[in-house]
Amino acid sequence: MDKEKAILIKINGELRDLGTPAGPGDRVEEVYPHSPEALEVYRHSASHLLAQAVLELFPGTQYGVGPAVENGFYYDFLTARPLAESDLDAIAKKMAHLARQNLPIRRELWSKEQAREHFRRQGQTLKLELLEEKVAGDEVSVYRQGEFVDLCRGPHLGATGLLQHVKLLSVAAAYWKGDERSHSLQRVYGTVFPDAAALAEHLRFLQEAKERDHRLLGRQLDLFSLQEEAGPGLVYWHPKGARMRHVIEAYWKQRHYEGGYELLYTPHIGREWLWQTSGHLGFYKDSMYAPMAIDEMNYYLKPMNCPFHIMVYKSSQRSYRDLPLRWAELGTVYRYERSGTLHGLLRVRGFTQDDAHIICTPEQIDDEILRVLDFSLDLLRSFGFQEFKIELSVRDPQAAGKYAGSDAMWVQAEASLVKALSVRQLAYQRMEGEAVFYGPKIDIKIKDALGRFWQCTTIQFDFNMSERFGMKYIGADGAAHQPYMVHRALLGSLERFFGVLIEHYRGFFPLWLAPVQAVIAPLNDDCLPYGRRVLEELRRAGVRAELDARAEGVNRKIRDAEKQKVPYILVLGPQEEKAGNLSYRIHGQGDKGKIALSEFLQKIKILVEGKSQHYEIQ
RNA sequence: GCCGAAGUAGCUCAGCUGGUAGAGCAAUUGAUUCGUAAUCAGUAGGUCGGGGGUUCGAAUCCCCCCUUCGGCUCCA
Numbered sequence: 001m002d003k004e005k006a007i008l009i010k011i012n013g014e015l016r017d018l019g020t021p022a023g024p025g026d027r028v029e030e031v032y033p034h035s036p037e038a039l040e041v042y043r044h045s046a047s048h049l050l051a052q053a054v055l056e057l058f059p060g061t062q063y064g065v066g067p068a069v070e071n072g073f074y075y076d077f078l079t080a081r082p083l084a085e086s087d088l089d090a091i092a093k094k095m096a097h098l099a100r101q102n103l104p105i106r107r108e109l110w111s112k113e114q115a116r117e118h119f120r121r122q123g124q125t126l127k128l129e130l131l132e133e134k135v136a137g138d139e140v141s142v143y144r145q146g147e148f149v150d151l152c153r154g155p156h157l158g159a160t161g162l163l164q165h166v167k168l169l170s171v172a173a174a175y176w177k178g179d180e181r182s183h184s185l186q187r188v189y190g191t192v193f194p195d196a197a198a199l200a201e202h203l204r205f206l207q208e209a210k211e212r213d214h215r216l217l218g219r220q221l222d223l224f225s226l227q228e229e230a231g232p233g234l235v236y237w238h239p240k241g242a243r244m245r246h247v248i249e250a251y252w253k254q255r256h257y258e259g260g261y262e263l264l265y266t267p268h269i270g271r272e273w274l275w276q277t278s279g280h281l282g283f284y285k286d287s288m289y290a291p292m293a294i295d296e297m298n299y300y301l302k303p304m305n306c307p308f309h310i311m312v313y314k315s316s317q318r319s320y321r322d323l324p325l326r327w328a329e330l331g332t333v334y335r336y337e338r339s340g341t342l343h344g345l346l347r348v349r350g351f352t353q354d355d356a357h358i359i360c361t362p363e364q365i366d367d368e369i370l371r372v373l374d375f376s377l378d379l380l381r382s383f384g385f386q387e388f389k390i391e392l393s394v395r396d397p398q399a400a401g402k403y404a405g406s407d408a409m410w411v412q413a414e415a416s417l418v419k420a421l422s423v424r425q426l427a428y429q430r431m432e433g434e435a436v437f438y439g440p441k442i443d444i445k446i447k448d449a450l451g452r453f454w455q456c457t458t459i460q461f462d463f464n465m466s467e468r469f470g471m472k473y474i475g476a477d478g479a480a481h482q483p484y485m486v487h488r489a490l491l492g493s494l495e496r497f498f499g500v501l502i503e504h505y506r507g508f509f510p511l512w513l514a515p516v517q518a519v520i521a522p523l524n525d526d527c528l529p530y531g532r533r534v535l536e537e538l539r540r541a542g543v544r545a546e547l548d549a550r551a552e553g554v555n556r557k558i559r560d561a562e563k564q565k566v567p568y569i570l571v572l573g574p575q576e577e578k579a580g581n582l583s584y585r586i587h588g589q590g591d592k593g594k595i596a597l598s599e600f601l602q603k604i605k606i607l608v609e610g611k612s613q614h615y616e617i618q
Numbered sequence: 619g620c621c622g623a624a625g626u627a628g629c630u631c632a633g634c635u636g637g638u639a640g641a642g643c644a645a646u647u648g649a650u651u652c653g654u655a656a657u658c659a660g661u662a663g664g665u666c667g668g669g670g671g672u673u674c675g676a677a678u679c680c681c682c683c684c685u686u687c688g689g690c691u692c693c694a
Contacts, residue, residue: 082621082622082623083622084622084623085622085623085688170688170689171622171623171688171689172621172622172623172688172689172690173620173621173622173688173689173690174621174689174690174691175620175621175690175691178690178691179691180619180620180690180691181620184620184621184622184690185621185690186621186622187621187689187690189688189689219629220629226685226686227685228625228667228684228685228686229667229684229685232684232685232686287692287693333694335693335694337692337693338619338620338691338692339619339685340619340620340621340689340690340691340692341619341690341691341692341693342686343687346694347692347693347694348694351694352694353694354694355694455693455694456694457694458694489694491694492694493694494694495694496694497694521654523651523652523653524651524652525651526651527651551649551650551651552651552652552656552657553650553651553652553653553656553657554652554653554654554655555652555653555654555655555656555657556652556655556656556657557654557655558654558655559654559655559656560655560656561655562655563655569654571653571654573652573653574653575653583653583654585654590654590655591653591654
């Protein structure tokens, strides 16, 4: 392989344009196209190329910001008319044209006044705003390629000719500076790679993600639906989806009982008093469904389960000897999510949280947090997820006043979260100021088969509710104390988790989750009675089986079952009937030969119990 | 909620500049009874997302609304 030419350099570890002069004693390293740092620069330079192309094609366009992002880049424009997907071709052509010209990309240092003058002349008010807001000193670096000049810190590639493998992906709206009261800009998304193969690989990944889309698979496999007439963001679980949910719930309940939890069932609506007391009507009203007036009293659908669990707590006097209490509920809540945010199962308006509240003494909190953390990771692993991203959200030290709970509680809460993470030697990211006002929290995201992360677990301290409802327990000292309350959901919501499972497995669920584990395909109608007997036996053994009794050939029955991603297809003909056994196929692998029914049952039982990730019968 | 795009049979989609809808799959009926990924033939299915308007005439043009999609913002 040819030695690649360096496209950037690092001076004392800092990425710079190729050709940046180094001082004496500086440590200089070359950076090659296929390094991760280079990719970021490719993206950033591609965004400049995009802006250059758009400005040339649509004169009078204002350009905003255009950073490299995960998987690509974008640039925001204020255009005379909105851009459409159909404009992307023309833009891409223009970019390719500019790339072929191999324009040098040059860094220049301007005085602020010079930049001001330049952008004023060009009528680029967005850039003028950026200039005033972002540039502190009097000197500012700009990058020029041809006529195009952009305010930029850099670094950049040396010339546009390096940007050969670009793909524009979509155009969408974005607010100027993320502020929804501000202009709506046109954001063009694209991706770029140093070579054609890497670009093709990424496009394959996008295609794959599209094919895994849970909304598509949900329909193909008849798992669930969302229905226009019945209201947006409300999920209908079809029989097959419902079976999976049942399996998930049964396992979840079993694990909770084993883990020292008790289960609760609480109502779906509650009187205004409850939400007044909880504070939801104060800070959460916009996200709640409007009240129902019954007997001159307002009732609200619950957006959270906490107040209900607290009511159970307060139904009798509690002693320190009762604690910790761990109360779990698959609690269905309704939240009025903004219409534009709804997305399949991943963002809905009615969903079931796998919720629990742990109420304990301050002395118990370290143990309880560790316990929840272990529980969560273990539960997620049993669904086949192996990699996690953990975030610890703590309060903003600058604004201590806006938080519920005492300072001491925050300090202890944070300490016990950190302690649990470090005892288990888990890497985490500390999110300063990301805590909710009512307490610090740990969030766990799971990595799916495509490397995407999905938020599931949240473990949150809640100092607000316990305060507002005046939760108390009698301590060993005979005095009343405020307990700690931890609110946690491990899977997050069953809807979202289901959506993630579908995408992670691409519909090829592990046997223990598969809605239909086996389809029986009798060869002809004469074999139907034997088919029915096998069906009975499978069902009695707890196998989720179906009999394909249509007047179709085996080929057709096999094809349809394969398309439904059923793990096993059992072909029954005169031979099998005579021998009292069955021929089985494993999904995607074809005929695996004959096996006795009892042996089949026994072996797949092992796979189910082991939550196996494959269907192979050993 | 905001910006843009879209909505035609259960599903996937075709229907050019206005002249009262079409395919494949699915469904259904009949025949076929088949050895490892689509048996053959017939039939039925749509006030073209909803409402209003323009027009002799609207799936097609205009307005309002609903839903979905791509994002922004937000989040389990």
